[in-house]
Amino acid sequence: GAVVSQHPSWVICKSGTSVKIECRSLDFQATTMFWYRQFPKQSLMLMATSNEGSKATYEQGVEKDKFLINHASLTLSTLTVTSAHPEDSSFYICSARDESRAYNEQFFGPGTRLTVL
Amino acid sequence: RKEVEQDPGPFNVPEGATVAFNCTYSNSASQSFFWYRQDCRKEPKLLMSVYSSGNEDGRFTAQLNRASQYISLLIRDSKLSDSATYLCVADSGYALNFGKGTSLLVTP
Numbered sequence: 001g002a003v004v005s006q007h008p009s010w011v012i013c014k015s016g017t018s019v020k021i022e023c024r025s026l027d028f029q030a031t032t033m034f035w036y037r038q039f040p041k042q043s044l045m046l047m048a049t050s051n052e053g054s055k056a057t058y059e060q061g062v063e064k065d066k067f068l069i070n071h072a073s074l075t076l077s078t079l080t081v082t083s084a085h086p087e088d089s090s091f092y093i094c095s096a097r098d099e100s101r102a103y104n105e106q107f108f109g110p111g112t113r114l115t116v117l
Numbered sequence: 118r119k120e121v122e123q124d125p126g127p128f129n130v131p132e133g134a135t136v137a138f139n140c141t142y143s144n145s146a147s148q149s150f151f152w153y154r155q156d157c158r159k160e161p162k163l164l165m166s167v168y169s170s171g172n173e174d175g176r177f178t179a180q181l182n183r184a185s186q187y188i189s190l191l192i193r194d195s196k197l198s199d200s201a202t203y204l205c206v207a208d209s210g211y212a213l214n215f216g217k218g219t220s221l222l223v224t225p
Contacts, residue, residue, distance in 0.1 A: 110159065
């Protein structure tokens with residue numbers, strides 16, 4: 001089956017530092033990847049759609065200069081939380097569409113839990 | 118108004134019980150629908166797709182009513198391992214819209 005990995009699985013950092021999260025599709029190519037954020041007891045909220053070789057599309061209310069997305073290859077997208085603050089502490093999950101499948105099913109990475117002190 | 122609404126629960130049921138979850142969606146242009154399962158502090162995993170004709174996968178039955186924009190999930194003969202949060206998802210073709218999830222706890 002399609003596998004998506006994320007690294008790191010958790011990170012604790014000081015306020016003001018930048019954190020990079022990697023999302024990889026391990027056994028399929030993904031021209032499109034998605035970044036979600038989930039706060040406790042809340043639903044997954046789409047932050048941005050990452051497009052290989054072009055700029056990401058950000059959802060309303062998501063600052064593109066704060067959440068930098070780079071999708072440099074068909075198997076890797078990165079999300080960098082710049083100058084992280086405690087309110088950025090959340091569960092960040094990526095997903096990738098396997099476009100070779102009938103329903104363009106999205107496969108989720110295991111998530112990255114970010115805690116900003 | 119949120120695009121996908123669910124009763125958050127929690128639903129506490131004994132093993133062997135039948136439990137039903139409901140969900141409504143507001144975007145009539147939504148094309149596909151799914152139920153995902155999310156365990157605590159884990160990523161969502163696809164449980165099943167939802168088709169207009171209704172579909173069944175073992176103990177799980179999903180129904181879709183496009184006219185009323187309503188989706189349901191029925192779990193029969195609940196197992197302890199069914200305890201999780203169940204997310205209702207509508208796919209607009211552009212993005213997945215997740216409900217907040219319905220929490221299920223199956224007790225011995």
